[in-house]
Amino acid sequence: MSTDLPHTSGAPTLEDVARLAGVSRATVSRVINGIRNVAPDIQEAVHRAIAATGYVPNRAARSLVTRRTGAVALVVSGAGDAEGGEPFESRVFADPFFGRVAGGVVGYLRPRGIHPVLMLADSAQTRDDVVSFLRQGSADGALVVSTHGEDPLPKLLVDAGLPAVLWARPARPIPISYVDLAHRAGAALAADRLVARGCRRVATISGPFDVPAAQDRLSGFQEAMAGHGHPYVPAVEGDFMPASGEAGMHRLIKEHPDIDGVFVANDLMAQGALLALRDLGRRVPEDIAVIGFDDSAAVTCRPPLTTVRQPMEDMAAEMARLLLAHAADPDFQVTSVIMRPTLVVRESA
Amino acid sequence: MSTDLPHTSGAPTLEDVARLAGVSRATVSRVINGIRNVAPDIQEAVHRAIAATGYVPNRAARSLVTRRTGAVALVVSGAGDAEGGEPFESRVFADPFFGRVAGGVVGYLRPRGIHPVLMLADSAQTRDDVVSFLRQGSADGALVVSTHGEDPLPKLLVDAGLPAVLWARPARPIPISYVDLAHRAGAALAADRLVARGCRRVATISGPFDVPAAQDRLSGFQEAMAGHGHPYVPAVEGDFMPASGEAGMHRLIKEHPDIDGVFVANDLMAQGALLALRDLGRRVPEDIAVIGFDDSAAVTCRPPLTTVRQPMEDMAAEMARLLLAHAADPDFQVTSVIMRPTLVVRESA
DNA sequence: CACGAGGTGGAGAGCGCTCTCCGGCGTCGC
């Protein structure tokens, strides 16, 4: 075929393609980016030249001039482990919660040719890294999942004027877009179910109080129970991890041996609670009904967990959508999207 | 302070810093990159100017000339779901296995200022996307985790001359670096333990036969049992998912009601197997001992699972290390690293 | 004291791409 060595070495460039096709760089660029009309025969010549050279546009060169990268940062932001357990990166990625969020993000971004860059922010240093990363133009924006309430990262991002979208409403209000769930409504779903089943003495294992979502689930549940004529609901605080659900359940049973229904603020803790109940010889749901939240680990439980489903993939996709909108238009209005939970009835309640 | 507006708009550039510091661009670049000596007073002036302008180097411009990006692709490669279940991205990220690998990769890369870009390859199209992504210079190399044996991606990468490191030995030999576990040795550990406990009738639930690791665990186990005088070991095939462990256990018990020990090829299936045994009313480990593999889901089981630990984080970090070596030196020799498993004794065996 | 070696800063040429202009040509309207 063409004996015209494209270049002495390295990957073929626009220039090489242009020369081979007998047109200018600008024309090749136009064909590739589909901008402005190009005569059909020339288009074809260009496509042939691209195929012949195996040309692939250089991303760095392109983003140098376009100022966009086709990448977004997916950052998990939390407090560094004070009580030196496993390192943050080990814990966070093992959480099915994160996996589903990542899945949702990838599902939305992939068809659009955009890829998420995984980042962790668990210290002042690493938070600055995230900000620098974005300021360097390494990514067009950030999707932030905070594991704790008072995360400083969102504010840093806002102050730096960087496009970002949060998972869940921040603890203190700042002008930033986020996607969240109607937690109170979800908790009410659980309350309704428990009451409908005939539970009379109901308790709850909540998430950490410094997480707004945990507060909302707790108060939403209490409120709904009050509406059903149960003004007092015993509650113990967990940390969203299985072990705390197990411990919480033991405590609950010890202090209130006669409870017949429990709302657990997430599935991971519910899993632990189920373990505790089994160890205590209580049958679920006969002796005590259990409802979880998230629908993340529900099917691997015994019995399968009735739970309030959070449409995580949809929420994550929505985050990505909002972020792209912010990145494309700096004046895009700060938006919060609140999604509706649904009750998934399995066997535990 | 300086009333010298750096630029009319946008982020400050090297030029701005240079002007403010009263030196040339080259000097600023030298200070930033720590290359060649620069007089201390000038260094300080430059640093002051950087601080004053809030300068951050533009990554695209830099990688345009250096030809390196400071990013690597972390690709999960598998077969698209023929039997239209959940989309690939939902399944894969929910797997704790992936989470731990990601954690190990991030743990190694993060201190080095490198970030992984999450990619999925589950079709010819998306595999090409990965290759293009690398050829575009969007990342310096790829870490590939294949979920199935006959994954075409590694070969594509090798043929394109792109730096890549695999998780686990590929099904058919190709010249590519990989990190793997001594699966046979791990399986032998399980066999030894079962025999030492006094198990006489032992069976196994294996992984899918088209995955080399699954084959190795199976044959390694059979071989070790043969060495202990048990030439025949009943085996059923699973797919590494909990449900298949549960089904497999039911089948095993049905066909061999008297077995008193089981080696399950991964923890997820072992979790399912434990569920099955509970439903069947068999006590673990009194009636039947169970050993898993991976140490991924072991602590959330009841009873806690005795398992063969695979040092996933270390293996993932090693992959990252190898990849960086390949990226830095194109002539770096193809290397395979095989890590040693250990037996973690908990309660199930 | 002259000359060379070594160290240090500056100038400038790109890296590969996009995009604004500009010019040439064909077409339409009056």
Next chain:
DNA sequence: GCGACGCCGGAGAGCGCTCTCCACCTCGTG
């Protein structure tokens, strides 16, 4: 039939950075 306008390809100026030269200055040495 002639000017005006629209359409489309080319030329060229950067985007922000690195890095090779080169010039200069300071020592050290014969």
